[in-house]
Amino acid sequence: MCGIVGYVGLQEVAPFLLQGLKKLEYRGYDSAGICELNGKLHVHKTQGRIADLECLLNQKVISGSVGIGHTRWATHGAPSDDNAHPHYDCTGNIAVVHNGIIENYQDLKTLLIAEGHVFRSETDTEVISHLIEKYYQGNLLEAIGLAIKDLRGSYAIAVLAQDSPDELVVVRQDSPLVIGLGMGENYLASDIPAILDYTRNVYILEDGEMARMTRDTVEVFNKELVPIDKAVFQVEWDPIQAEKEGFADFMLKEIHEQPKAVRDTLAGRIDQDGNLTISHDIPVSLVKGITKVQFIACGTAYHASLYGKCLLEDLLELPVETELASEYRYKRVKADANTLLIVISQSGETADTLGALRLAKAKGARVLAITNVVGSTLAREADAVMFTHAGPEIAVASTKAYTTQLACLYLIAAYLQEQLLGRVDPSSLIALTKIPDQIASVLAMHEERLRDYAQKLVKATDAFFLGRGLDYASAMEGQLKLKEISYIHGEALAGGELKHGTLALVMPDVPVIALVTQSLLKEKMVSNLKEVKARGGDILLLALADSGDFSDVGDEILLLPSTLDFLAPLLTVIPMQVLAYYAAKARNCDVDKPRNLAKSVTVE
Numbered sequence: 001m002c003g004i005v006g007y008v009g010l011q012e013v014a015p016f017l018l019q020g021l022k023k024l025e026y027r028g029y030d031s032a033g034i035c036e037l038n039g040k041l042h043v044h045k046t047q048g049r050i051a052d053l054e055c056l057l058n059q060k061v062i063s064g065s066v067g068i069g070h071t072r073w074a075t076h077g078a079p080s081d082d083n084a085h086p087h088y089d090c091t092g093n094i095a096v097v098h099n100g101i102i103e104n105y106q107d108l109k110t111l112l113i114a115e116g117h118v119f120r121s122e123t124d125t126e127v128i129s130h131l132i133e134k135y136y137q138g139n140l141l142e143a144i145g146l147a148i149k150d151l152r153g154s155y156a157i158a159v160l161a162q163d164s165p166d167e168l169v170v171v172r173q174d175s176p177l178v179i180g181l182g183m184g185e186n187y188l189a190s191d192i193p194a195i196l197d198y199t200r201n202v203y204i205l206e207d208g209e210m211a212r213m214t215r216d217t218v219e220v221f222n223k224e225l226v227p228i229d230k231a232v233f234q235v236e237w238d239p240i241q242a243e244k245e246g247f248a249d250f251m252l253k254e255i256h257e258q259p260k261a262v263r264d265t266l267a268g269r270i271d272q273d274g275n276l277t278i279s280h281d282i283p284v285s286l287v288k289g290i291t292k293v294q295f296i297a298c299g300t301a302y303h304a305s306l307y308g309k310c311l312l313e314d315l316l317e318l319p320v321e322t323e324l325a326s327e328y329r330y331k332r333v334k335a336d337a338n339t340l341l342i343v344i345s346q347s348g349e350t351a352d353t354l355g356a357l358r359l360a361k362a363k364g365a366r367v368l369a370i371t372n373v374v375g376s377t378l379a380r381e382a383d384a385v386m387f388t389h390a391g392p393e394i395a396v397a398s399t400k401a402y403t404t405q406l407a408c409l410y411l412i413a414a415y416l417q418e419q420l421l422g423r424v425d426p427s428s429l430i431a432l433t434k435i436p437d438q439i440a441s442v443l444a445m446h447e448e449r450l451r452d453y454a455q456k457l458v459k460a461t462d463a464f465f466l467g468r469g470l471d472y473a474s475a476m477e478g479q480l481k482l483k484e485i486s487y488i489h490g491e492a493l494a495g496g497e498l499k500h501g502t503l504a505l506v507m508p509d510v511p512v513i514a515l516v517t518q519s520l521l522k523e524k525m526v527s528n529l530k531e532v533k534a535r536g537g538d539i540l541l542l543a544l545a546d547s548g549d550f551s552d553v554g555d556e557i558l559l560l561p562s563t564l565d566f567l568a569p570l571l572t573v574i575p576m577q578v579l580a581y582y583a584a585k586a587r588n589c590d591v592d593k594p595r596n597l598a599k600s601v602t603v604e
């Protein structure tokens with residue numbers, strides 16, 4: 001989730017590259033850099049925002065009229081000058097910017113080092129420049145065509161070669177790239193907003209397509225280097241719509257990004273046979289001999305920890321506790337050197353979470369972090385980190401951060417089972433790899449219906465979210481989404497708890513969102529729902545396909561693709577996010593910036 005720009009023409013590159021990067025800063029903002037070709041390749045890069053890059057460039061003479069630029073959201077290697085893009089090969093003849101994740105970079109790096117290549121960064125991207133160097137025999141397009149055959153993962157790549165001074169060569173696979181067509185100049189960007197001020201005529205590259213751009217020509221090829229006749233696409237979005245990729249709000253865009261986000265979380269962590277490959281994230285020594293697992297987190301991340309607790313309790317023969325970070329801080333800390341403390345935080349900067357982490361660490365706990373931000377305080381203070389790779393989340397309400405946290409937790413649960421109990425279930429990991437497509441199909445199948453159902457919520461003062469077991473953990477997240485963006489009071493309840501008090505509030509037409517995905521608890525849950533039905537509550541029921549007939553309890557029934565019970569929370573949360581979104585829109589709320597809330601809570 002970074003941003004790429006590029007230019008070939010007659011103008012000086014810096015103004016376009018800088019302006020384009022500013023437009024893409026929402027895609028990544030921990031470091032930035034450009035490379036200009038002016039007889040020689042010159043890379044200028046720095047940790048920090050685009051403004052820091054601008055200061056750096058102000059001190060230099062930039063006169064090249066071919067160039068590439070990048071704004072980074074770190075995935076491999078902390079934000080630093082060295083890890084910022086572009087990346088050179090050994091000789092300084094090749095410079096590369098890249099968006100995406102190279103899953104097999106570690107193997108490639110080992111191989112390239114054995115062949116004598118010298119690396120200067122910790123990034124996965126740098127293997128690309130060395131691979132191109134390896135294959136380069138004077139034809140950049142051909143070298144890139146060979147290099148990508150060795151790559152596994154997602155990429156949008158732009159490359160300059162010093163001894164091919166008039167061209168910019170690009171390729172895409174599972175990460176967007178567009179080429180803007182000008183007169184005597186051509187533009188490149190990972191996202192349309194960067195080029196809208198210059199042209200509205202673009203080529204949108206498809207997966208596996210490559211292009212060679214000069215100032216007067218753009219040739220597009222498939223991976224076998226066979227030329228492709230590309231149709232010009234006319235962009236009609238205004239700049240704001242373009243930033244949101246045509247979605248009305250960042251939250252809706254981020255809801256729709258979840259298939260890709262979860263795919264990126266899993267990338268390189270499960271092989272084709274369903275084996276885990278995460279010991280580079282979590283060293284075996286971190287988990288061997290643990291006698292207890294504790295989770296700490298706040299808000300949505302805390303709800304993810306509830307999922308983690310249910311999962312680990314079921315799969316491991318160990319006590320598992322979860323605690324709100326703000327509470328943990330003021331309790332007697334019961335952690336020791338055999339405690340595995342799993343700390344979850346999207347931002348990695350939440351003050352309560354960090355405070356709690358430090359207390360547990362002082363008692364000797366082993367700390368495993370799940371976070372979205374490479375280089376965050378949490379990532380730096382933990383003993384090991386599993387990055388979610390969700391990309392920047394702009395909307396205040398967490399969506400893709402949550403689903404990717406659940407995916408990480410599932411991987412961790414499988415890893416602990418493997419390491420502590422010697423058990424592995426590749427089929428359950430294969431089921432996890434199907435989740436991204438299943439999320440996409442939930443959105444495709446149900447978004448319209450949920451938008452209609454949201455109208456029922458508009459006048460409601462309360463909505464109840466019911467579930468049992470893992471469904472209760474998901475219900476907690478569902479109610480928070482509704483509350484924080486629509487300002488409708490939501491409350492999550494374990495199905496069996498309703499009759500102990502809250503049932504008094506269930507009256508005709510009170511909305512009840514019921515989650516019924518856990519096989520062992522299904523009958524019990526249906527009985528709980530009959531209590532609601534008898535009082536006239538309006539039930540929107542979420543269940544897995546082929547799991548039973550719920551027509552006697554559900555007023556509206558949404559069937560989700562069938563999966564393992566353990567994985568159902570990755571699907572049930574999607575309709576609840578969509579419902580909250582459309583309820584908030586129907587009430588004219590500012591969905592991306594709900595009142596009184598901030599994205600990162602860095603005070604206690």
Ligand code: F6R
Pocket residue numbers: 298299300301302344345346347348349350353396397398399480484599600601
């Ligand atoms: C809700 C939400 C918050 C955060 C919470 C913790 O949608 O985003 O509840 O989950 O403030 O933030 P992080 O995960 O950054 O520690």
